Amino acid sequence: QVQLVQSGSELKKTGASVKVSCKASGYSFTNYGINWVRQAPGQGLEWMGWINTNTGNPTYAQGFTGRFVFSLDTSVNTAYLQIRGLKVEDTAVYYCARAVYGDYLFDSWGQGTLVTVSS
Amino acid sequence: EIVMTQSPATLSVSPGERATLSCRASQTVSTNLAWFHQKPGQAPRLLIYGASTRATGVPARFSGSGSATEFTLTISSLQSEDFAVYYCHQYNNWPRTFGQGTKLEIK
Numbered sequence: 482q483v484q485l486v487q488s489g490s491e492l493k494k495t496g497a498s499v500k501v502s503c504k505a506s507g508y509s510f511t512n513y514g515i516n517w518v519r520q521a522p523g524q525g526l527e528w529m530g531w532i533n534t535n536t537g538n539p540t541y542a543q544g545f546t547g548r549f550v551f552s553l554d555t556s557v558n559t560a561y562l563q564i565r566g567l568k569v570e571d572t573a574v575y576y577c578a579r580a581v582y583g584d585y586l587f588d589s590w591g592q593g594t595l596v597t598v599s600s
Numbered sequence: 601e602i603v604m605t606q607s608p609a610t611l612s613v614s615p616g617e618r619a620t621l622s623c624r625a626s627q628t629v630s631t632n633l634a635w636f637h638q639k640p641g642q643a644p645r646l647l648i649y650g651a652s653t654r655a656t657g658v659p660a661r662f663s664g665s666g667s668a669t670e671f672t673l674t675i676s677s678l679q680s681e682d683f684a685v686y687y688c689h690q691y692n693n694w695p696r697t698f699g700q701g702t703k704l705e706i707k
Contacts, residue, residue, distance in 0.1 A: 585691050586649050592642075592643055
């Protein structure tokens with residue numbers, strides 16, 4: 482069955498970096514893009530952008546440029562989200578979600594990774 | 601950016617009753633509208649896509665309707681597992697956007 486399994490919770494200090502992984506299984510990895518969605522504590526869902534698993538080309542939403550980096554390792558069907566220069570306001574659950582090329586509907590999500598940033 | 605506005609923010613309904621949730625888009629999204637629900641500590645789950653098509657495994661008590669800018673999610677007879685936060689999401693335009701959520705709580 483389709484699964485997106487994310488790496489575990491992270492506790493970081495301000496200014497540090499973190500890299501969250503999203504390992505896909507149960508489907509052809511390059512048939513779907515991988516999106517990233519942020520959910521701050523007690524808040525709603527915010528789309529961060531996506532990465533094309535065929536070309537590796539990332540697209541970042543406004544507000545997620547500069548410190549946020551999407552990458553892939555297609556040899557292990559895994560997508561990554563790296564956040565550099567962490568700020569307290571980056572504290573959130575980060576989700577990956579696959580979306581089929583064409584309509585880009587998010588039909589399957591990872592379980593989420595909590596990143597906590599403290600000063 | 602298309603702004604998605606959900607109403608109400610909180611809906612209190614008794615088990616077995618009907619719940620109706622609304623979502624409005626600031627400009628047309630055609631029928632490229634999805635509904636998700638999210639239980640505490642869990643990832644969102646796709647319920648409805650194409651405004652009215654139930655995702656695989658979603659019970660028939662969930663139905664979606666609407667097009668362009670006005671959408672509705674109806675749950676015909678609420679079960680205990682339906683109490684959660686519901687989000688609408690447009691995938692017609694970039695950037696992708698979500699509504700702020702409707703919390704469906706037990707009355």
